Amino acid sequence: MNVTKAELIITAGNQSQFPTTEVPEIAFAGKSNVGKSSLINSLINRKALARTSSQPGKTQTINFYNIQDTYNFVDLPGYGYARVSKTQRESWGKLIEGYLSTREVLKHIVLLVDIRHEPSENDKMMYDWISHYHQNVVVVATKMDKLKRSQVQKHVAIIKKGLQLKEGDIVIPFSATTKQGKDEIWNVLD
Numbered sequence: 001m002n003v004t005k006a007e008l009i010i011t012a013g014n015q016s017q018f019p020t021t022e023v024p025e026i027a028f029a030g031k032s033n034v035g036k037s038s039l040i041n042s043l044i045n046r047k048a049l050a051r052t053s054s055q056p057g058k059t060q061t062i063n064f065y066n067i068q069d070t071y072n073f074v075d076l077p078g079y080g081y082a083r084v085s086k087t088q089r090e091s092w093g094k095l096i097e098g099y100l101s102t103r104e105v106l107k108h109i110v111l112l113v114d115i116r117h118e119p120s121e122n123d124k125m126m127y128d129w130i131s132h133y134h135q136n137v138v139v140v141a142t143k144m145d146k147l148k149r150s151q152v153q154k155h156v157a158i159i160k161k162g163l164q165l166k167e168g169d170i171v172i173p174f175s176a177t178t179k180q181g182k183d184e185i186w187n188v189l190d
């Protein structure tokens with residue numbers, strides 16, 4: 001898809017701020033700092049519409065983006081970030097859960113994992129949760145530029161095994177640095 005229009009609708013800190021919408025939504029989930037905001041920017045050819053940071057915990061609200069009046073992209077706060085208070089973690093958890101469990105227009109959840117690492121307990125929980133409520137899960141294994149080419153397939157296999165991926169679910173290696181994998185992701189979403 002050639003995106004010429006992409007704009008922030010709202011940064012929602014609580015459920016009452018979720019926008020009313022008719023268009024389907026695609027949400028991006030994954031641990032803090034894995035590259036969710038960077039993936040969104042890559043898909044829409046923008047450098048910094050979604051704010052990114054080398055510090056984990058950058059996105060703390062649920063950010064809704066209007067993409068071409070055709071979809072909303074939804075940038076979720078990352079999980080598994082230890083350096084915040086328990087209260088704060090719980091309130092993010094509630095916010096994310098509130099979104100994922102009630103949003104009728106939510107059509108796809110893209111789960112991001114770091115291609116270099118074995119999936120964490122949180123990643124597994126998230127995968128199980130998504131595959132329970134949604135049909136097919138698209139897993140994006142990001143930061144592939146950090147691996148040698150010859151290592152990519154081995155790591156994809158580790159991720160499939162770690163998440164216990166079901167038939168029909170796919171892992172797409174991706175890099176926000178080189179944009180490798182971008183077309184495959186669009187093909188699945190479009």
Ligand code: GTP
Pocket residue numbers: 030031032033034035036037038039051052053054055056057058059060076077078079142143144145146174175176177
């Ligand atoms: P939170 O909002 O904190 O949950 O993080 P996020 O998942 O939105 O991550 P973000 O996109 O902010 O990226 C985190 C860091 O990883 C930034 O420094 C990015 O530049 C870097 N990064 C993201 N994707 C890639 C990638 O594919 N390759 C490399 N080398 N770095 C990446």
Ligand code: MG
Pocket residue numbers: 036037038051052058059075
């Ligand atoms: Mg972010």
